[in-house]
Amino acid sequence: MNRIVIVGASAAGLAAAETLRREGFGGSLTLIGEEIEPPYDRPPLSKQxxxxxxxxxxxxxxxxxxxxALRLDLRLGARAIGLDQKERTIRLADGTDVPYDGLIVATGVRPRRxxxxxxxxxxTVRDALDLRKSLRPGTRLAIVGAGFLxxxxxxxxxxxxxxxxxLEPAPVPLAHAVGEQIGQVLSQAHRxxxxxxxxxxxxTGVTGTGVQLGHESLAADEVLVAIGSAPNTEWLLGSGLEIDDGVVCDEYSAAAPDVYAAGDVARWHNPLFGVAMRIEHRTNAAEQGLAAARNLLNPQARKPFAPVPYFWSDQYDLKIHAYGYLRGHDEVEVVEGSLADRRFLAAYRKGxxxxxxxxxxxxxxxxxxxxQAIALSTPWKDIR
Amino acid sequence: MRVEFDEPKCVAAGQCAMVAPDIFDQRDDDGVAIVLDATPGPEHFDEVREAAAVCPAAAIRLVEA
Structure with a gap:
């Protein structure tokens, strides 16, 4: 394998590039990014x-x-618009074709509007600086969507x-992600x-002067729409890769022979939980970029990518840390502390x-x- | 190899302490990382590089000779 191309120059793409070099790949390494900034971090955008x-x-x-030091063919401000698996080339928006022997797709997601x-x-950093400029004391801000962002x-x-x-369509914000009780605790913190x-x-829509709630309107100086993301996979339509709310991958993060996906865009089978998942967490981007690069480089010694997902969130003085796959859980139990004090540890059961x-x-x-208990698939009855 | 740690960036994820437990730990109260050995021996290089790679805050920088 002489030429590896990574499409997507954010956390997952960078982790893949560094891993390839660290593990001795000496061939040509192309990193293609749509944004013009060199790789930057996103979690601080909504915080610091x-x-x-x-x-x-x-x-x-x-x-x-x-x-x-990574000796990259770094192409920033370059958008990939097509993949030809037969010719093994990536088509860029300016008409250039970039040949590859191995490919890692890490094109991430974009906000729904x-x-x-x-x-x-x-x-993006531009989005964040734009919003920051608009927020002053007394600005009336309507935020659509009470998810973590x-x-x-x-x-x-x-x-x-x-x-x-x-503004949140569900009766309790984040209930689908963390459960109703904990969603209520976080809601009360905001109130x-x-x-x-x-x-x-x-x-139902944004007006120049606020938002539209069916027949009613709500006035606001600024509106932020935070209703989730869509994976950037349109450029892969017709490429032969399976797309289903993300690039469909096996347990090795492989989407096709010598083609891997990593980060927010990848829907892979996580054997630890026995389900296909697409994870938009910062930690997953780095871990999956690393895993995909290793598997691409060592086809004889591939390892399943079976992480325990992790995310954190900062809201006011609350630090939230979570491990595991909480979606679709059957039961939540507070095992330490208390919800009323907003200081607790809750465990999630499925099956x-x-x-x-x-x-x-x-x-x-x-x-x-x-x-550790999650990584070892510990039976629920053993935690008491 | 020298480990440089940008403490204000740390988000207390603890990934480093899990990947390289001989080199990193977390403070008991707020979970911010602690560097136990800023000049680790060669036997730890692989795990320290992995810790820097998976740090979700890019708070670990390695200066390699």
Missing amino acids: ILASTWDAERLALRTLDQLT LPGPGAHVLR GAECAAVARGLGCEVVL DHGVDLRTGVTV DRVVGALAVGMPPKAIRPWR
Whole structure:
């Protein structure tokens, strides 16, 4: 294998590139990114960048020296528009064809939008700086969607002195992700901090002056739409790769011979949980980029990618850490602390095993044994 | 190899302490990482490189001779 191309120059693509070099790949390595910035970190966008406690320069994932040392054919501001598996080439928007022997797809996701003009979304550093400029004390901000992104932005905006209306279609925000009880605890934190949280509300569109809720309208100076993401797979249609809410991969993160996918865009079979999953967590991007690169480079010694997913979220003074696959759980039990104090550790059951753990306001070390329990598929009855 | 740690960036995920437990630990109260050995021996190089690679805050930088 002489030429490896990685499409997507964010956390997953960078991790793959570094792994290939670290493990001795000496051939040509092309890293293609649609954004013009060198690889940068996204989690701080809805935290330190929006709060203005960091400058954008702090987002850089690597120094220029570190990137240079990777001997990359780095193509930034270049969008991939097609994949020809027979010819083994990537077509770029400027008409160039880039040949490969091995390919890693790490094109990530983009925010879903609502019809209508003038709304913010938050995915790129430009989005974040744009939103930050618009938020001043007294600005009335409507946030559509009370998922983790919307909730983090609500918390920061309150800290900046904005009036915040948080609009959520579900009766309890985040219930599908963390369970109803814990969703309610987080909701109450927002209400205590002065957020006007409205649940069971469907936003049908954005107007120049706010949002449309069916026949009603709600006025706002600024609107942020945070209703989830769509994987960037359109460029792969017709390529022969299977696309189903992401690039479909096997347990090795392989989508086809010598073609792997990693990060937010990859839907792979996680053998630890026995299900296909697509994970939009920062940690997964790095871990899967690393795993995909290793498997591509060592076809005789491939290892299944079977991680325990992990994410964190900062909202006001609450630190949330979670391990495992919480979606579709059957039961949640608080095993330490109390919900009322907003200081607790909760365990998640699916079938007869422990599949997840979530901690709020607990020392992060306290949750590590739970990660182990999840990794070992520990029976639920053994945790008491 | 020298391990440089940008503490204000740390998000207390603890990935480093799991991958390279001889080199990294977490503070008990807030989980922020602690570097136990900033000049690890060659026997730890692989796991330290992996710890830096999977750090979700890009807070670990390695200066390799």
